[in-house]
Amino acid sequence: MDSAALLDILGNENRRRILRLLSHKPCYVTEISDYLGVSPKAVIDHLRKLEEAGLVESRTDDQRRKYFHISRNLRLEVDVSPYEFGMKSAYPASASLDVSACRYLSLEVEMDGNGDEVIVNEQGACEETTTASDDALDDENVDEIAVLAEQLNCLEELKGELSLAQRWVHGRITDVLDSLSEAVDGDDEGHLRAEILAALAAGAETISEVSEEVRAPDHVVERQLSGMADQGVVERDGDRWALSA
Structure with a gap:
């Protein structure tokens, strides 16, 4: 569409x-x-x-x-700036994509226990340039224009690579959530349980904190946490919840 x-x-x-x-x-x-x-x-x-x-x-x-x-994963990107307005939609990049081969995007990639790639850090490789003063010589201004043009081209390519990397991450997040959902139960509410577990892993502890993170009502989150506590997946200490060791 x-x-x-x-x-x-x-x-x-x-x-x-x-x-x-x-x-x-x-x-x-x-x-x-x-x-x-x-x-x-x-x-x-x-x-x-x-x-x-x-x-x-x-x-x-x-x-x-x-x-x-x-029905499917879909990413919608909107760019708004004084120089650009654009939109594009795209499916997630293939999980087999070698994101470490991006020209401008520097990625530190580690392998997990299953041999899957996990992005640890990402950093743009384009360098900043200084601007010349107003009273600079004409040929210096020409040189500056050339450098700025090259930097703009570099940033545009980096932007494309970042978009591709985001699509790759988007697809991998869904794959991991699917696996986590299946591991905790696999029924129609498995995705919600997976998101709750991810919220606990991110540092949320109380029901209200988890509810805010997953955007679900408190009573729904409490019911899911209680069910996973019975399974031994999470544990409760007063009004605080955590992943079981």
Whole structure:
């Protein structure tokens, strides 16, 4: 879909809230309606537009209820500056992409226990240049213009490489969340549990902190944490939660 049309679709707050909810788990219309506080008819209209954009798909369960879920990874990038306005949408880069081969993007890559690449640090390789004073000689100004032009070209290429690296990371995050979701349970709420575990790993401790991180209601987070505590995945100390050692 055209990036501008996609941006128009995502400009609606309720459609963004639907996608945020579906990023936690697949839902049927009544669940979405209760979550948004809008009529099922309005929800169906939003879902239709999201389906037409290729962002959402549906499936029918054994009770013939239609569940909706996010269909694919998609990254939308918007650039706004005094010199540029542009949009582009792209699928994640292949997991086999050798990001360390980027010309301008310097990456320190380590291997994890499974042989997968993990980005540890990234740093742009373009160098800064000093500007000449107003009373500089003409040929020095010419030299400065040439240096600035080269730097601009370098930064444009770095920008492209950063975009490619972000797409690669986007895809890898989804792969890791899928694996984590399957490891903790693998049911429809596995993605939410995976995000909760990631929030705990990032330093969130209380239910309110985790809720803010994963953008889910406190009672939902508490229920998920209690379930994972029964499995021995997390542990509780008063009102604080942590990953089990």
